[in-house]
Amino acid sequence: MSHGPASTPRPLLPELPLYYSLVGAYFFAFGMQFVLFPSLVAFVLHEGPTRVGLAQSALSAPMFCFLLFGGLFAERARPASAMATLHLFFAAVSITLSLVVSANALTYEVLILYAVLVGSCAAFLMPTRDAALNGVVAREIERGRNTSLATAAAATTAVQIGAQICGILFARQAGASPGPFLMAQAIALLIAAALSLTIRAPKPSGHERSVSGALRDLGDGLAYAFKNPIMAPMLISAAYVGVFVIGSFQVLFPLIIREAYGGSPVEQAGRLGALFASFWSASFVSAVLLSRLKPLERPGRALIASHLIGAAGLVSLAFITPFWLFTGVVLVWGLAAGVTISMSRTITQGAAHPQYLGRVLAVYSMGFMGGAPIGSALTGFAASQIGPHAAALIPGIGLAIAALVLAVTTPLWRFAPDAAVTPERLG
Numbered sequence: 001m002s003h004g005p006a007s008t009p010r011p012l013l014p015e016l017p018l019y020y021s022l023v024g025a026y027f028f029a030f031g032m033q034f035v036l037f038p039s040l041v042a043f044v045l046h047e048g049p050t051r052v053g054l055a056q057s058a059l060s061a062p063m064f065c066f067l068l069f070g071g072l073f074a075e076r077a078r079p080a081s082a083m084a085t086l087h088l089f090f091a092a093v094s095i096t097l098s099l100v101v102s103a104n105a106l107t108y109e110v111l112i113l114y115a116v117l118v119g120s121c122a123a124f125l126m127p128t129r130d131a132a133l134n135g136v137v138a139r140e141i142e143r144g145r146n147t148s149l150a151t152a153a154a155a156t157t158a159v160q161i162g163a164q165i166c167g168i169l170f171a172r173q174a175g176a177s178p179g180p181f182l183m184a185q186a187i188a189l190l191i192a193a194a195l196s197l198t199i200r201a202p203k204p205s206g207h208e209r210s211v212s213g214a215l216r217d218l219g220d221g222l223a224y225a226f227k228n229p230i231m232a233p234m235l236i237s238a239a240y241v242g243v244f245v246i247g248s249f250q251v252l253f254p255l256i257i258r259e260a261y262g263g264s265p266v267e268q269a270g271r272l273g274a275l276f277a278s279f280w281s282a283s284f285v286s287a288v289l290l291s292r293l294k295p296l297e298r299p300g301r302a303l304i305a306s307h308l309i310g311a312a313g314l315v316s317l318a319f320i321t322p323f324w325l326f327t328g329v330v331l332v333w334g335l336a337a338g339v340t341i342s343m344s345r346t347i348t349q350g351a352a353h354p355q356y357l358g359r360v361l362a363v364y365s366m367g368f369m370g371g372a373p374i375g376s377a378l379t380g381f382a383a384s385q386i387g388p389h390a391a392a393l394i395p396g397i398g399l400a401i402a403a404l405v406l407a408v409t410t411p412l413w414r415f416a417p418d419a420a421v422t423p424e425r426l427g
Contacts (some may be wrong), residue, residue, distance in 0.1 A: 053380020
């Protein structure tokens with residue numbers, strides 16, 4: 001009788017809910033960072049648009065540099081111990097920043113260092129956590145708990161977004177005293193570290209441990225990702241979403257709030273938190289609905305349509321003046337974003353061969369992270385030259401053109417999932 005982790009009966013809780021809890025704890029901390037980091041840059045240090053954009057770039061640029069190595073790491077490390085260690089490192093950095101802020105010693109350079117360390121950590125944590133989902137679903141199926149990968153991916157998205165909303169709403173209360181809230185962020189990460197140890201996956205095997213073997217695997221993963229007829233357009237979509245959405249999203253919201261609505265740092269942080277909470281609440285609603293419905297027959301079409309809605313939302317930022325209208329547009333945009341996230345996760349994790357999963361997820365995430373610093377820097381520069389409202393036109397129009405080109409020139413619009421997104425694909 002086999003005594004491997006997948007076949008040994010244990011009186012433990014189902015593994016999938018524990019995975020969801022791990023995702024929730026991390027993204028609660030991530031949601032807090034969504035508010036705390038730009039608030040520290042724009043509302044506490046009062047930096048200009050260009051430096052706000054560069055600070056946001058510092059969060060995502062390290063991820064772009066290290067994500068491929070993070071993918072190799074995900075295919076070689078035991079998920080439980082690896083994720084626990086990475087969460088502990090992230091928590092230590094958050095505790096350090098909390099102490100610096102509480103001592104009134106915060107500088108722009110300290111924030112940049114924090115961003116680089118956090119971004120580097122996330123480059124290894126993200127593919128390790130995402131790749132672990134396939135194994136969790138496979139082990140749950142072996143134990144008689146049948147959940148498809150598409151359903152688990154949509155549920156993970158819902159948990160992610162719901163936890164981000166809670167973190168955003170909690171961080172709204174920080175105001176001019178963010179130090180204790182950074183400590184709360186660290187506590188959430190410590191909880192995530194403990195939950196990581198409940199993932200019962202064995203250490204991966206079958207990969208060379210030498211440097212030359214790792215580099216060869218790196219090249220094989222890149223070749224597979226860019227030659228696959230579905231993965232290649234998904235990588236393109238990730239890249240343009242990173243440039244046109246993530247970068248501008250992070251920069252335009254705080255700048256528009258500061259320039260158009262004014263108020264004290266507490267009021268501005270409250271408005272920023274309200275916008276982020278509105279966006280992610282709407283995303284949560286659409287992600288939950290997708291997790292409860294039968295998997296879409298044409299997820300690529302839903303993905304491209306959601307990009308076009310996002311483009312319309314960006315363009316509208318050039319004309320919005322009342323804050324309630326700004327919030328309404330963000331709500332609609334958030335509904336579309338929930339579709340984007342769910343479809344991206346479903347298509348990417350379902351279409352990728354298990355042998356290349358960690359590397360494919362890393363390359364896909366690189367599209368976001370590589371585009372985000374470019375988008376943040378360009379949006380910040382454009383906002384400094386023509387104002388944040390007019391600057392929104394550039395990524396909005398760019399996103400619309402990119403989505404239409406993707407629909408016309410790639411198979412993604414016609415893509416219909418087959419056995420690649422069913423539980424049998426996990427074997």
